Amino acid sequence: METTVYEAAVDQLAQEHARVGKTEHGSTVTPGFVVCAGPDGKARISHMTPSPDLLDPDRTSDDDLAAERHRMVDAYAATLIAAGWRVERRGPRSRYPYLLAGRP
Numbered sequence: 001m002e003t004t005v006y007e008a009a010v011d012q013l014a015q016e017h018a019r020v021g022k023t024e025h026g027s028t029v030t031p032g033f034v035v036c037a038g039p040d041g042k043a044r045i046s047h048m049t050p051s052p053d054l055l056d057p058d059r060t061s062d063d064d065l066a067a068e069r070h071r072m073v074d075a076y077a078a079t080l081i082a083a084g085w086r087v088e089r090r091g092p093r094s095r096y097p098y099l100l101a102g103r104p
Contacts (some may be wrong), residue, residue, distance in 0.1 A: 001050060002021060003094055005037075005042060005043045005101075005102070005103055006035055006036065006037055006043050008103060009035045009043035009045060009080070009085075012079065012080060012083050012085070013033050013035070013045070013076055013079060013080070015079075016079050017032065017033050017072075017075065017079065018030065018031070018032040018033070019033055019034075020032035020033060020034050020047075020048045022042070023029050026049050027050075027051075028049065028050045029050055030050070031047065031048065031049040031050065031068070031072075032047070032048065033045060033046070033047055033048075033072070033076055034046050034047070038098070038100045038101075040100075040102075041092045041102070042088075042100040042102045043099075043100070043102075044098055044099070044100055045073070045076050045080075045098060045099040045100075045101055045102045046069070046073065046096065046097070046098040047068070047069045047072035047073055047076070049065055049068065049069070052065070057098050060097070066095040066096075069095070069096060069097060070097055072098065073089070073097045073098060073099060076099060077089060077099055080099070080101050082094075083104060084104030085101045085102065085103065085104050086101065086102040086103075086104070087099050087100070087101050087102075088100040088101075094097075099103055
């Protein structure tokens with residue numbers, strides 16, 4: 001049976017990057033990539049981080065979190081492109097960029 005584009009993207013990214021870690025209730029506990037179904041049979045890939053503790057004065061700033069998301073989405077794109085995937089970058093000026101990726 002052929003794997004879905006979602007499964008293929010997860011398999012490709014997992015070779016070089018960490019998948020997001022979540023609790024049994026769905027809360028993010030470790031940063032990493034997230035893959036879900038996108039439009040037109042493509043995979044939608046983004047980067048998630050745990051929610052910051054708003055009472056912690058040393059917490060990571062929103063700007064730093066947004067910069068991390070951009071860096072990681074760029075790294076995911078590089079991994080997929082190197083493997084022959086077709087990648088569209090979305091939200092380049094957004095705080096929450098993502099990719100749409102089609103099979104190689």
